[in-house]
Amino acid sequence: MLGRVRGAFLSWRSPVSVPSVLIVEKSLLAIILSEVFEEAGYFVHLATKVDEAIGPLSRGDIDLMIADERLCRPQNGFALVSWARKHSPRTKIILASDNSSDEDMPVAHEFDAFIAKTLMPEHLLPIAQLLLQPRIPAANDRRGPAEESADWASRIAM
Numbered sequence: 001m002l003g004r005v006r007g008a009f010l011s012w013r014s015p016v017s018v019p020s021v022l023i024v025e026k027s028l029l030a031i032i033l034s035e036v037f038e039e040a041g042y043f044v045h046l047a048t049k050v051d052e053a054i055g056p057l058s059r060g061d062i063d064l065m066i067a068d069e070r071l072c073r074p075q076n077g078f079a080l081v082s083w084a085r086k087h088s089p090r091t092k093i094i095l096a097s098d099n100s101s102d103e104d105m106p107v108a109h110e111f112d113a114f115i116a117k118t119l120m121p122e123h124l125l126p127i128a129q130l131l132l133q134p135r136i137p138a139a140n141d142r143r144g145p146a147e148e149s150a151d152w153a154s155r156i157a158m
Contacts, residue, residue, distance in 0.1 A: 018043045019132055024053045024067040024080060025096070029117065033066065036121045037128070050080045057088040064128055068117075069097045078110075085110045092131040094124070 020043040023033050034044045045062065047053040049071055056062050065084055069077035081093055093111040112131050115124065 019063045020045065020056075020061055021128065022047060022053060022056050022062045022065040022067075022091075024048070024050070024065065024071065024077070026068060026071060029096075029121070032121050033124065036125055040125055042128075050076075050083075053080055054083070057084050057091065060088060060090075062088060062091045063132055064092045064094065066094045066096060066124070066128075069095055081110045092128075094127065094131070 018041060021037050022045040023030050023037070024047045025033065026048045030046055030048070034046055037044050045056045047056075053065070053067070057065070065088075067077045067080050067084075071077050071080065077095055081095060084091055084093060092113075094113045094115060095111045096115050096117050098117050113127055115127070
């Protein structure tokens with residue numbers, strides 16, 4: 001899979017330290033998100049299914065992954081998130097869903113943020129920027145990913 005930066009196709013990572021985002025989405029939203037992130041200066045990889053996402057993740061090229069929870073069967077976004085967490089642990093993960101009700105929200109143990117697809121794409125960029133900020137944990141900080149996700153959510157609440 002080739003990455004795109006502002007409309008140009010590249011087969012390698014830019015020598016400049018540009019954050020990279022992998023968008024794993026099967027709908028038109030992928031194109032919209034890629035344009036938003038490219039305009040912001042991100043190196044964008046696009047994938048429509050789990051198999052296409054594995055390559056960039058396994059190479060360690062991805063700083064942030066935005067994945068649809070409902071990808072093509074037999075695998076889904078949850079399977080991809082689990083795989084990414086094991087094989088690319090430094091990658092920040094945003095899981096997107098059509099279903100935004102609180103009772104249906106999955107447990108936040110494997111991803112860094114959960115968003116409803118009804119969120120406007122331009123509102124996703126500040127969330128991504130916040131997730132990609134370096135965080136230096138305090139010596140006594142023993143919070144797990146679920147507590148950190150709650151902390152991130154409180155910082156980005158509008």
